[in-house]
Structures are given as structure tokens and as C-alpha cells.
Amino acid sequence: MTESVALPAEPHHAARRGLMRWITTTNHKDIGTLYLIFSLIMFFVGGAMAMVIRAELYQPGLQFVTPAFYNQMVTLHGLIMIFGAVMPAFVGLANWMIPLMIGAPDMALPRLNNWSFWILPFAFTLLLLTLFLPGGAAEGGWTLYVPYSLELGYSFPFMIFAIHLMGISSVLGGINVIVTILNMRAPGMTLMKMPLFVWAWLITAYLLVAVMPVLAGGVTMQLLDHYFGTHFFSVAGGGTPLLWEHVFWFFGHPEVYIMILPAFGIISEIVPTFSRKPLFGRTSMIYALASIAFLSFIVWGHHMFTSGMPVSADLFFMFSTMLIAVPTGVKIFNWVATMWRGAITFETPMLFAVAFIILFTIGGFSGVMLALVPADFQYHNSYFVVAHFHYVLVTGAVFAIMAAVYYWLPKWTGHMYNEFWGKVHFWLSVISVNVLYFPMHFLGLAGMPRRVPDYAVQFTNLNMISSIGGFVFGASQLIFVAIIFATVYGGRRAEARAWEGAHGLEWTVPSPAPYHTFATPPEVAG
Amino acid sequence: MNVSTDSYYLPHESRWSILGSIGLFSFMLGAGIWLDGYNVAGPLVMGVGVLCIISTKFGWFGTVIRESLAGRYNLQVDRTFRWGMIFFIFSEVMFFGAFFGTLFYERLFVVPWLGGAGNMFFTHALLYPHYRALWPTNGPAHVGGAFNQMPTWGIPALNTLILLSSAVTVTWAHWALKAGHRRKVVGGLIATIALGATFLAMQAHEYYLAYTHFNLTLHSGIYGATFFLLTGFHGLHVTIGVIMLTVILIRVLRGHFTPERHFAFEAVSWYWHFVDIVWLGLFIFVYWL
Ligand code: HEM
Ligand SMILES: [Cu+2]
Numbered sequence: 001m002t003e004s005v006a007l008p009a010e011p012h013h014a015a016r017r018g019l020m021r022w023i024t025t026t027n028h029k030d031i032g033t034l035y036l037i038f039s040l041i042m043f044f045v046g047g048a049m050a051m052v053i054r055a056e057l058y059q060p061g062l063q064f065v066t067p068a069f070y071n072q073m074v075t076l077h078g079l080i081m082i083f084g085a086v087m088p089a090f091v092g093l094a095n096w097m098i099p100l101m102i103g104a105p106d107m108a109l110p111r112l113n114n115w116s117f118w119i120l121p122f123a124f125t126l127l128l129l130t131l132f133l134p135g136g137a138a139e140g141g142w143t144l145y146v147p148y149s150l151e152l153g154y155s156f157p158f159m160i161f162a163i164h165l166m167g168i169s170s171v172l173g174g175i176n177v178i179v180t181i182l183n184m185r186a187p188g189m190t191l192m193k194m195p196l197f198v199w200a201w202l203i204t205a206y207l208l209v210a211v212m213p214v215l216a217g218g219v220t221m222q223l224l225d226h227y228f229g230t231h232f233f234s235v236a237g238g239g240t241p242l243l244w245e246h247v248f249w250f251f252g253h254p255e256v257y258i259m260i261l262p263a264f265g266i267i268s269e270i271v272p273t274f275s276r277k278p279l280f281g282r283t284s285m286i287y288a289l290a291s292i293a294f295l296s297f298i299v300w301g302h303h304m305f306t307s308g309m310p311v312s313a314d315l316f317f318m319f320s321t322m323l324i325a326v327p328t329g330v331k332i333f334n335w336v337a338t339m340w341r342g343a344i345t346f347e348t349p350m351l352f353a354v355a356f357i358i359l360f361t362i363g364g365f366s367g368v369m370l371a372l373v374p375a376d377f378q379y380h381n382s383y384f385v386v387a388h389f390h391y392v393l394v395t396g397a398v399f400a401i402m403a404a405v406y407y408w409l410p411k412w413t414g415h416m417y418n419e420f421w422g423k424v425h426f427w428l429s430v431i432s433v434n435v436l437y438f439p440m441h442f443l444g445l446a447g448m449p450r451r452v453p454d455y456a457v458q459f460t461n462l463n464m465i466s467s468i469g470g471f472v473f474g475a476s477q478l479i480f481v482a483i484i485f486a487t488v489y490g491g492r493r494a495e496a497r498a499w500e501g502a503h504g505l506e507w508t509v510p511s512p513a514p515y516h517t518f519a520t521p522p523e524v525a526g
Numbered sequence: 527m528n529v530s531t532d533s534y535y536l537p538h539e540s541r542w543s544i545l546g547s548i549g550l551f552s553f554m555l556g557a558g559i560w561l562d563g564y565n566v567a568g569p570l571v572m573g574v575g576v577l578c579i580i581s582t583k584f585g586w587f588g589t590v591i592r593e594s595l596a597g598r599y600n601l602q603v604d605r606t607f608r609w610g611m612i613f614f615i616f617s618e619v620m621f622f623g624a625f626f627g628t629l630f631y632e633r634l635f636v637v638p639w640l641g642g643a644g645n646m647f648f649t650h651a652l653l654y655p656h657y658r659a660l661w662p663t664n665g666p667a668h669v670g671g672a673f674n675q676m677p678t679w680g681i682p683a684l685n686t687l688i689l690l691s692s693a694v695t696v697t698w699a700h701w702a703l704k705a706g707h708r709r710k711v712v713g714g715l716i717a718t719i720a721l722g723a724t725f726l727a728m729q730a731h732e733y734y735l736a737y738t739h740f741n742l743t744l745h746s747g748i749y750g751a752t753f754f755l756l757t758g759f760h761g762l763h764v765t766i767g768v769i770m771l772t773v774i775l776i777r778v779l780r781g782h783f784t785p786e787r788h789f790a791f792e793a794v795s796w797y798w799h800f801v802d803i804v805w806l807g808l809f810i811f812v813y814w815l
Contacts, residue, residue, distance in 0.1 A: 024539040106536050108606040115543035122551035157561040161554035171617050179609040183602060213617045217624030227561050230744050230751035231669055237747035238665030240636045247624060310644060519533065
């Protein structure tokens with residue numbers, strides 16, 4: 001793909017100034033920034049809760065919090081990190097980068113875009129508000145399993161409605177992304193020429209629109225059971241709590257892919273840039289994304305092996321789950337093959353990307369272990385599961401987000417971040433994150449259950465190690481914030497093409513990207 | 527490739543969306559307060575939310591209509607709206623999909639299991655040996671007491687006929703719009719709205735009968751729950767559809783839309799067909815089989 005030269009500078013202005021600028025903005029870059037800042041804040045709110053969890057687990061016995069409060073921390077931590085930190089970060093990146101990458105003047109539906117964002121702060125206000133209600137916040141785990149969830153007191157309706165709001169925001173955002181990609185591409189930007197990040201987001205957005213309504217339907221049924229006397233989830237009336245698990249995981253498994261496909265896209269942008277080679281097996285990457293998305297709809301039962309399903313269902317879900325490892329393996333292979341004999345340099349984004357490839361693979365392996373029905377009978381609800389999903393989500397999704405921030409920060413701010421501190425942040429994070437999560441594998445295999453504030457004494461050493469890793473990881477993220485601030489307000493000037501090996505339309509516009517870009521579409525030559 | 531020559535219209539600010547968010551927020555906050563047992567404060571806060579949401583709808587759509595009339599929207603914008611509507615309807619399909627999935631799962635798996643099917647023999651024999659797994663059911667505890675189903679070939683069949691004819695009338699109106707016969711458009715729309723309203727009235731009557739004569743209520747176990755869930759959300763969508771059709775009628779009367787450009791009209795008719803198809807599913811799986 002050859003790119004056009006930089007466009008003449010466009011007027012640099014927003015419709016209003018001050019707070020109203022951010023409230024009324026329809027500009028994809030402003031909205032992207034809002035999403036990213038919101039996500040960063042939520043990352044720290046959820047992170048603070050994780051610190052409470054790790055402090056309590058530092059030693060056996062109860063030291064700091066009550067079991068009920070502990071459960072609230074676990075629940076809110078999960079909900080906030082998933083819906084408040086990881087998802088909005090990816091949507092922020094989509095907002096900033098998709099129009100720049102496909103040569104569009106903005107997102108297709110700018111007002112809707114504003115609304116999708118501005119629902120979120122209200123949703124999380126509603127959710128966090130429950131902390132201050134008599135009886136405390138939601139405490140059934142982020143999976144909201146019935147009957148625990150139905151036994152909540154005052155906080156119940158607010159939790160349900162917060163999820164409705166998050167759902168509305170995600171569906172509207174998803175629709176916007178799909179429409180932008182289908183309808184706003186510059187001339188010559190055929191679907192198969194689209195950058196992998198855009199492809200990943202097209203498929204992610206489709207998943208969002210497909211499964212968020214299912215979650216909304218599910219929580220609506222909980223609301224009805226709680227207040228309006230229906231019996232969806234109670235055996236007395238012919239319903240069953242299993243129904244919730246099916247509905248939730250029909251949403252939940254695609255949801256975990258919603259949090260990893262954009263990460264795949266990011267890694268597929270960064271690895272070629274710093275390997276100075278085109279992405280290996282581009283077409284197969286796209287097909288792999290599509291097949292992962294397809295498979296993600298038919299594997300949900302792997303979360304329910306121990307809940308009571310017919311053996312035939314167990315077998316079906318076991319095999320379909322293991323099938324996902326195939327397209328995932330294709331992707332890992334292609335990233336490695338891209339680096340093979342490349343002229344690689346290890347700037348911070350590349351460091352995070354390489355760490356992603358290695359550590360995400362570990363998470364994938366533990367996933368395949370969990371997919372084996374007889375093995376999962378042992379692992380289920382143990383710390384092994386916690387280790388699995390933190391490898392795929394923290395060293396997977398979150399590392400990819402950090403890689404993306406370092407990679408595109410020059411484009412957003414016009415400044416290069418400080419490479420030295422970036423590397424410090426990387427090394428501290430990558431070491432501490434393994435100290436934090438790797439012992440959880442052993443804890444789980446040895447039988448420590450998840451979601452408990454206290455544990456048997458034989459688990460003490462590994463828990464202490466894990467907590468220390470956790471505190472260091474948490475503290476290291478302060479460096480991340482400091483670097484971002486420093487880069488926004490200063491630093492070496494970035495060129496239009498901030499990375500010498502970078503390709504793609506986003507690098508043809510100046511850094512920082514002007515307020516309006518591609519008002520006249522660029523020509524993308526064949 | 528996908529771009530027409532004149533430029534894509536980009537609004538510079540969005541004044542309504544924040545009001546929409548505040549509206550949603552206070553509506554849900556109020557609903558929560560109300561459900562938590564505060565019967566005055568809750569509805570009050572909800573009311574504020576509803577007002578905000580309604581003014582948002584008026585303001586936002588009003589702006590869009592004005593921009594549309596001013597000719598700001600080129601064909602590319604039109605395509606954006608179309609794709610947007612298609613995926614919005616897709617999300618609604620998935621919403622109803624969750625409820626239909628619930629119905630099938632309960633009816634085909636759970637209820638037989640409760641009756642001892644599969645490897646549930648002992649569960650059944652020990653916990654509720656007298657329970658017979660028949661549909662409709664209100665479960666082993668017979669919650670809500672004995673009830674009757676709505677007869678299929680009464681109101682539901684009539685309602686099917688009504689909605690199917692309304693699909694015909696709305697399509698007829700659409701053809702008339704394309705042919706430029708505005709009076710026929712008005713006639714077709716009025717007929718559609720009337721049919722939709724009749725449907726709703728019939729359904730309200732049906733609910734009344736269900737509660738007063740059939741003892742079929744929200745509390746009637748899994749049958750009552752799925753029945754009211756599916757028909758209730760469908761009815762809500764018909765209501766929204768009727769409101770949207772009315773707005774379209776008013777716009778037609780005011781001379782909006784041309785035979786070539788009438789996206790809003792088409793979007794509403796798509797929505798109406800969607801509601802119609804959902805009803806067919808309801809008629810077959812909830813009332814008939
Ligand atoms: C090769 C790919 C993967 C396989 C085979 C796999 C398999 C599994 C299985 C079988 C479980 C259920 C364990 C149990 O509860 O007993 C599980 C849990 C989980 N997985 Fe994965 N997984 C894979 C990738 C991912 C990815 C990419 C993510 C997210 C980015 C993810 C996130 C999660 C989460 C959050 C849970 C725990 C949910 C909970 O119970 O709270 N997984 N995985
Ligand atoms: Cu899963």
C-alpha cells in the first residue's frame with residue numbers, strides 16, 4: 001500500500017472552549033481522548049480495589065476488611081476493569097485511530113459517538129454509588145450469578161441499571177464503528193487493504209452489537225425475578241438458575257473476545273513496524289479473526305462444566321473450545337514469523353508487544369487446560385482460573401493497550417515519550433505482573449478457591465509473593481501516568497511518521513494530528 | 527470508492543446527547559430508588575428523567591430533520607443512516623433472541639429435567655415426585671395457582687391478521703411514496719397506525735382477560751414469566767413503532783420526503799416489519815405450539 005503525502009493543514013479549532021467543549025464535542029479525536037482518560041481513571045479505581053484484595057490476601061485470616069466488603073471489592077473490580085477500563089480504552093483507540101487509518105474525516109455518526117461516551121460516566125456513577133448504600137455494593141461476582149445476585153438488597157437495581165447503561169453505550173459505539181468502517185473508507189481502501197486494527201475492530205463491533213443486548217435481556221430477567229414475582233431462575237416455578245449461566249456466558253465468552261480482538265489488531269500493527277517487515281500472512285490473520293469471532297458464539301458452555309450439563313453438551317463445548325486454539329495459534333505463528341529475520345528494534349511499544357505474544361500464549365495454554373472437561377472439574381473456581389484470565393486480560397488486553405498508547409502517543413500529542421522511563425515502566429510491569437499472577441497457577445492447582453478473603457495456611461507463601469507482585473505492579477502504573485502527562489505537556493517533537501518503519505495513513509498526517517483530518521479523502525493507490 | 531463528490535456532513539457540536547445521558551441516568555436512578563421502596567422520590571426522579579429523554583428526542587431528531595431538509599446530507603450520509611438502522615435492528619433481534627432462547631431452553635430442557643428426564647430421575651423422585659413435566663407449567667411448587675393458556679385462535683390469531691395487514695399497508699404507503707402519490711401515502715400510514723393501535727388495544731384486553739379470567743399472571747411460574755416477557759417486550763416495540771409511524775405521518779403531512787430520499791420513512795417501515803416478524807415467532811412458539 002502506498003500512501004498519499006501529508007495534507008495541507010486544516011483549521012485547528014473546536015466549536016467551544018472549556019468544559020463545554022468536551023461535553024458537546026463531536027470530534028472523533030476529542031471523544032477518543034475522553035474515552036482514554038475515562039479508562040485510565042477507571043483503571044486506577046479498579047486497581048485500588050485490587051490492592052484491597054491483595055492486601056487482604058497477604059496473610060491468612062481476616063486483617064483489613066469484612067468478607068462482605070471483600071466480595072464487593074472482587075465484584076466491582078471485575079465489572080470496573082472489564083466495562084470501565086479495558087472496553088473504553090479500546091473504544092478510545094478505535095475513535096482516535098480508525099478514521100485516521102481508513103482516511104475518513106470523522107466517525108460516521110459523530111453525535112451518537114458523543115452520546116456513547118457520555119453515557120459511561122453516568123453508568124459508573126450508578127454502579128459506584130452502591131458502595132454507599134445500606135448493605136453495601138453488589139457482591140455476587142462480576143458474573144452476577146443467581147441466586148446470590150437476587151439476594152442483594154438496595155444495591156440490586158442500581159447494579160442492573162448500570163449494566164443496562166453500559167450496554168446501551170457499547171451497542172451505540174459498536175454500531176458507529178461498523179458503519180464508519182463500512183461506509184467511510186477513502187477511495188481505494190478496499191476491505192482487504194484495511195489495516196489489521198480496523199479489521200479487528202470491525203469484528204469486535206459486530207460481537208458487541210450481537211451480545212450486549214443478550215446481557216441486557218438477562219439482567220432484565222433478574223430484575224423481573226427480584227421485584228415482579230417471575231420465576232425465570234427459580235426451580236419452584238419451573239425455571240432454573242442455570243438459565244442465568246447460559247444467558248450470561250452466551251454474552252460472556254464473546255465478551256472476552258471483545259476484549260482481546262482489538263488487542264490482536266494492535267499487535268498486528270506494532271510488530272511489523274518495529275520488525276520493519278510487512279505482516280506475515282495478512283489474509284490468514286483476517287480469516288483467523290473472523291473464525292475466532294464465529295467460534296466464540298459456540299463455546300460458552302466451557303464456563304459451566306461443573307454446573308450440570310448433559311455429557312454430550314460437555315463434549316461439544318470442550319471440542320469447540322479447543323478449536324479456538326487453532327486460529328489463535330495461526331495468529332501467534334504469524335506474529336513470530338513477522339519478526340523472523342526482521343531488523344527488530346525494541347522501543348517500548350515493541351517490548352509490550354513481544355511480552356504480549358509470550359504471556360498471552362501462556363494464558364492461552366492455561367485456557368486449553370481449562371477446556372478439558374475432566375481437568376476443569378478440578379480447576380474450576382480455583383485460583384487457576386484467576387491466573388488464566390489475568391494472563392489473557394492483563395498481560396494480554398492491558399499490555400496491548402499500553403503498547404498502543406506508547407505507539408500512538410506521538411501521533412496524539414506531537415511529542416515523543418521518554419524512552420528511558422517507558423522502558424522502566426515496561427520492565428517493572430512485566431516482572432511484577434508475573435510475580436503477581438504466576439503463583440496463582442500453583443495456588444489453584446493446589447486447591448485454593450477463588451473469591452475468598454481467607455485461606456488455609458499452606459497457601460501463605462505463594463499468596464505473599466503474589467501480593468508483593470501486585471503492589472509493585474500497581475505502583476509501576478504511576479510511572480505510566482507520569483509518562484503520559486509528561487508527553488502531553490512536552491518532550492521531543494514527533495515527526496509525522498513517528499516510527500521509521502511505520503506504514504499506514506495515520507502516519508501521513510502531521511503529529512499531533514490536526515483537529516480535522518482527511519476532510520478531502522486521500523487517494524489510496526492499489 | 528465509497529465516497530461521493532460532495533463532502534460528508536459533520537456536525538460541530540452535540541447539545542442533546544448530554545441531556546439524553548442525564549435523562550437516562552435520572553430515569554434509572556429514579557427507577558432504582560422506587561424499586562428500593564421509595565414510592566414518591568423514585569417516580570419523581572424518574573419523571574425528570576423521562577422529561578429529559580423526551581426533550582432529547584425532540585431536540586435531536588428535530589435538528590437532524592432540519593439538517594436533512596436543508597439538504598446537508600449527501601448519499602453517503604444516507605448510507606450511514608441505513609447501515610446504522612440495520613445494525614440497530616440486528617441488536618434488537620439479539621435482544622429478543624435472548625428471550626426466545628430462554629423460552630426454548632426452559633421448555634425443551636429444563637421442564638423435562640424437572641420431570642425426571644435425562645439423568646434427573648432421582649432428583650425428581652426425591653424432591654418433587656408429584657410434578658409432571660407438561661407445558662404450560664408453573665413449576666413443582668405450582669406458584670401462582672392453577673391458570674389457563676390464552677386460546678390460540680382467539681385474540682392472538684386476530685392480532686396476527688392485524689399485524690400482517692399492517693405490514694401490507696405500510697408497504698403500500700411506501701410504494702405510493704416512491705410513485706409520488708402523497709394522498710395514498712397518508713392513507714396507508716393512517717391505516718397502519720390504526721391497525722397498530724388496534725393490535726395494542728387487543729393486547730391490553732388480552733392481558734386484562736389473562737389476569738381476571740385465566741389467572742395467568744407474571745407469577746404463573748415459568749409459563750407466565752416467558753409469556754409476559756415476550757409479549758410485553760413485543761408490545762412495547764409495537765408502541766414505539768406506532769409512535770414512530772405517527773411522527774412519519776406528521777412529516778408526510780408537512781411535505782417532507784421525496785420519492786427518492788425518504789430514509790426515515792424506510793427506517794420506520796423496516797422497524798415495523800421487524801416487529802411483525804417477531805410477532806410471527808411469538809404467535810407460533812408462545813401461543814400455538
Ligand atoms: C485459547 C483460548 C482460550 C481458551 C481455550 C479459554 C478457556 C477458558 C475456560 C475453559 C474457562 C473456564 C474455566 C472455569 O471457570 O473453570 C475460561 C475462563 C475465563 N477466560 Fe478463557 N480461554 C481462552 C482465552 C481467553 C481470552 C482471550 C480471554 C480474555 C481476553 C479469556 C478470559 C477468560 C475469563 C475472564 C474467564 C473467567 C470467567 C470467570 O469465571 O470469571 N479467556 N477460559
Ligand atoms: Cu470463555
